[in-house]
Amino acid sequence: MKIHNPFRVALVATLGVGVGLLLIGSIQALSTILLYVGTALFLSLGLEPIVGWLEKRRLPRWAAVLVTILGVLAVFAGIILAVVPIIVDQIVQLIGQIDVIVQTSNLDDIVEQVRQWVQTNFPGINVDQAWQYVQNWYTSLDVGSIGGEIGGSIITILGTVIAGFGGAFIVLILTIYFTASTPSLKSAVYQLVPASKRPRFIDLAEQIVDSVGFYVIGQISLGVINGVLSAIFLTIIGAPFPAVLAVVAFFFSLIPLVGTLTGSTIIVLTCLIPGLGGGGGLFGLQSPTLALVAAVYYLVYMQIEAYIISPRIMNRAVSIPGAVVVIAALAGAALGQLLGALVAIPVAASILIIYRQVIIPRQNER
Incomplete structure (x- = not known):
């Protein structure tokens, strides 16, 4: 193929590459805003089934949206007024306890207690070699610098929490806007489709919106169930900082597949650390028995969630093969x-x- 004007072709190609790089840079610069918009749109689709359910109860659209928005605002305000002060206080206590353990305690004695407990309860396990590996690893650490970093990170964590709630407020405002304007947004999108294919497109789009909405509601419901049950259980057994750990259980339950397992592992490991709590509750359990009880509970809960709770909650969402779920979650x-x-x-x-x-x-x- 003969190129008649090489300069023009090169100029257009260069401009095209420049525009592409500009778009990529703009997307990277606006990543936080795009994250807020995507999260708000995702949540608004989750609220749409609630609005539709209220409309079926003969409420006009504006009243259904208003009731839904007021409910969201009430939940958001309740979390801020009731839960956040407890969580912040317990996070500060948690960091302080870890700082005290690292700076003033003999960690060899703490690990020695765990070693003796394992030998007492599991006499068939030879932990001497593993213990030697632990000692070698511990001596290679700069414990003093770790303690200083933990003690100095309190302000950073509090600043991160404040910034997180600022982002949550922005997402809340965008969610309210998207929820209120969902019909007009959908109508604008539908107008882009040719009239001959519009009914079929609308039918598929409504199915997709319903599927996403029921999935969001189901996932949040699973998180609430896990969080509430975790708060009750951890309080009963006297686990350290039950409010913080319950919030951990809630947020990790929102993550498909591995979320509940990851959150449960973090909770069990927290219960395993001596000096962070224990001895309270109804049974006066101490670590590591406290961690063992928590591990048994979460193993049972994960089975119940997988085979009883999740199928009942997700029964209205689109059924997806397990392999597709794994691949989609990993890719996402x-x-x-x-x-x-x-x-x-x-x-x-x-x-x-x-x-x-x-x-x-x-x-x-x-």
Whole structure:
């Protein structure tokens, strides 16, 4: 192929590359804002089934949106007024306890207690060699600098918490706006589709919106159940900082597949640390017995959640094969971290709807 004007072609190609780099840089610069918008849109789709349920109870659209928004605001205000002060106080206590343990305690004595407990309860296990590895690893650490970093990170953590609540407030405002304007937004999107194909497109879009909405509600419900049950259980057994650990259980339950397991592991490991608590509750359990009881509870809970709670809550969402769930969650986490992992499964469900109702019927007609 003969190029008649090489300079013009090179200029256009250079400008194209420059525009592409500019777009990539703009996306990176606006990543936080895009994260807020994506989260708010995701949550607004989760609120849409609630608005639809209220509309079926003969409430007008504006009243259903108002009731839903007031409910969200009430939950948000309740979390701030009731839960946040307790969580912040317990986080400060937790950091202070860890700082005291690292700076003033003999960690060899603490680990020796764990070693003796293992030998007493599991006499068949030879822990001497493992203990030697632990000692060698511990002596290689600069404990003093670690303690200084932990003690000096309190202000940073508090600043991060404040910034997080600022971002949560922005997401809340955007969620309210998207929820109130969902019909107009959908109508604007539908107008872009040719009139001959618009009814079919609207039908598929509504199915996708319903699927995403039920998934969001189901995932949040699982998180609330795990958080509430964790708060009750950890308070009964006298675990350290039950409010903080209950919040950990709630947020990690929002992550598909590995969220509950990861949150449970963090809680059990926290209960395993001597000096952070224990001896309270109804049974006066001490670490590491406290951690063992917590581990048994979460093993049982994960089975109940997987086979009883989750199927009942997610029964209205689109059924997705297990392999697709794993691949979608991993790909979403790699591309968008936590939000990507949360959004990946509804996106996979949407693709499955298109695959089953559009691609397969067209192939069968040929």
